[in-house]
Amino acid sequence: MATHNVIEFARSEPAFAEEARIAASIVGGIRGGNADAETDLVERYSRGLRYLLKRRIGDEERARDSLQETFCIAIEKLRKIKLESPERLAGYLRGIAIRVALNAGRQRKREAYPIDIDAVAAIPDNAARQFQQVSNSQTLAAVRKLLDSMPVERDRDLLIRMYVYDQDKQEICRALGLDSLHFNRVLFRAKGRFRKIMEESREGAAFVPTKDG
Amino acid sequence: MDRNYIDMHLVADRYLQGTLAEGEKAEFEERLAWDQDLIDDLDLAERLRDGLQESFADDRYTASVDKTRTFARLSDLLAVPRYAAAASFLFAVTLTAGVFLNPLAPDNDIQVIPSTPIDIVPLFASRGASDKTIVFNDKSWTVLLVDVMGNHVAYRVTIRDDESDSDPVWMQDEMLPTYPDSLAIGMPGDLLADGNYVLRVEGVRESATGEKTYEHVQDIPFAASSAQ
Numbered sequence: 001m002a003t004h005n006v007i008e009f010a011r012s013e014p015a016f017a018e019e020a021r022i023a024a025s026i027v028g029g030i031r032g033g034n035a036d037a038e039t040d041l042v043e044r045y046s047r048g049l050r051y052l053l054k055r056r057i058g059d060e061e062r063a064r065d066s067l068q069e070t071f072c073i074a075i076e077k078l079r080k081i082k083l084e085s086p087e088r089l090a091g092y093l094r095g096i097a098i099r100v101a102l103n104a105g106r107q108r109k110r111e112a113y114p115i116d117i118d119a120v121a122a123i124p125d126n127a128a129r130q131f132q133q134v135s136n137s138q139t140l141a142a143v144r145k146l147l148d149s150m151p152v153e154r155d156r157d158l159l160i161r162m163y164v165y166d167q168d169k170q171e172i173c174r175a176l177g178l179d180s181l182h183f184n185r186v187l188f189r190a191k192g193r194f195r196k197i198m199e200e201s202r203e204g205a206a207f208v209p210t211k212d213g
Numbered sequence: 214m215d216r217n218y219i220d221m222h223l224v225a226d227r228y229l230q231g232t233l234a235e236g237e238k239a240e241f242e243e244r245l246a247w248d249q250d251l252i253d254d255l256d257l258a259e260r261l262r263d264g265l266q267e268s269f270a271d272d273r274y275t276a277s278v279d280k281t282r283t284f285a286r287l288s289d290l291l292a293v294p295r296y297a298a299a300a301s302f303l304f305a306v307t308l309t310a311g312v313f314l315n316p317l318a319p320d321n322d323i324q325v326i327p328s329t330p331i332d333i334v335p336l337f338a339s340r341g342a343s344d345k346t347i348v349f350n351d352k353s354w355t356v357l358l359v360d361v362m363g364n365h366v367a368y369r370v371t372i373r374d375d376e377s378d379s380d381p382v383w384m385q386d387e388m389l390p391t392y393p394d395s396l397a398i399g400m401p402g403d404l405l406a407d408g409n410y411v412l413r414v415e416g417v418r419e420s421a422t423g424e425k426t427y428e429h430v431q432d433i434p435f436a437a438s439s440a441q
Contacts, residue, residue, distance in 0.1 A: 090246035143264030
């Protein structure tokens with residue numbers, strides 16, 4: 001009797017166990033012909049796979065088409081075959097998405113993949129982003145506000161070396177005379193501050209119409 | 214790939230840089246497929262990265278990435294708003310103290326009351342023991358400014374002689390960050406003899422029963438030298 005080694009996959013983090021449980025349930029539901037399980041699949045993995053595809057393909061619209069194709073292929077397979085490790089559903093989907101993205105890159109003119117699965121047809125045009133209401137100019141203002149709020153030039157240097165010059169951590173620590181832990185703390189604090197500024201921008205944006213999106 | 218590993222090894226940032234090894238990338242993307250919080254964090258990091266790249270085109274934010282800049286002059290330090298405010302506050306306190314301690318001349322001539330000079334020294338945690346040498350002027354009041362690393366409400370700071378296990382030469386408990394992320398540690402300039410010291414910052418935690426515990430935050434070694 002095949003057993004799913006969920007405990008091994010779960011490792012030490014509860015989130016893994018939760019994902020393993022949900023993934024196994026979705027796989028079992030699709031195999032059993034449950035349409036709700038197909039909807040669950042699309043809802044749970046859309047954002048992440050879309051992000052992954054967008055990074056590989058570059059174009060938002062083509063990424064969306066590739067996302068639909070990915071789900072169609074995945075659901076057709078899951079209806080018919082028994083997945084070896086259902087708790088690793090995310091890895092399985094990633095593999096399909098990467099192959100779809102590769103094919104999308106090779107085809108000059110892409111023919112639309114036939115969508116005959118309701119759950120896939122319902123994928124929204126735009127992925128829900130956490131700061132969707134925040135415009136590009138507001139994001140830029142938030143970044144500048146972050147820089148202005150950092151009194152130590154060394155900390156600003158760290159961000160610029162990392163995100164503008166793409167220097168690696170070792171290089172930055174050597175140049176600025178920081179140890180690894182200090183580096184992590186500066187970065188963590190900066191990101192936390194940036195998140196807070198963006199949340200304030202989002203709250204403001206909810207009441208103020210923006211010119212650009 | 215668990216979140217602790219992702220955070221400690223800056224996996225999300227390296228993913229954006231495109232410098233992850235294939236195995237790491239596969240594991241990270243597998244998690245990305247289902248972890249909504251990770252997607253949010255990555256989205257935020259991407260916005261920060263894009264915004265910084267665009268802002269860097271603005272001269273105002275040009276950083277000297279080819280050399281390590283230090284506050285070579287006090288005027289450079291005081292150009293930073295937070296340090297300027299700190300200096301102003303301390304100057305005001307010192308001036309007030311000077312007024313009370315130095316009465317006017319008997320003939321009521323207005324005299325210029327000399328206030329104690331203040332030396333403000335930012336003290337960064339850096340690699341290399343005793344990399345930092347602080348020159349103390351025995352006629353000044355020295356303020357060491359220390360970035361606060363933890364998220365504690367209050368801190369205890371001690372300064373010990375690095376070469377002995379003796380009692381601390383300076384200690385203050387229940388210190389509050391005077392300005393966000395900084396502790397201002399003031400002392401007379403003649404307190405520390407020449408030598409090597411370690412400044413230790415500990416975060417204070419208080420239990421429900423009021424018992425205080427101290428958590429080590431950081432050690433900053435430095436060498437003290439008296440101005441001649």
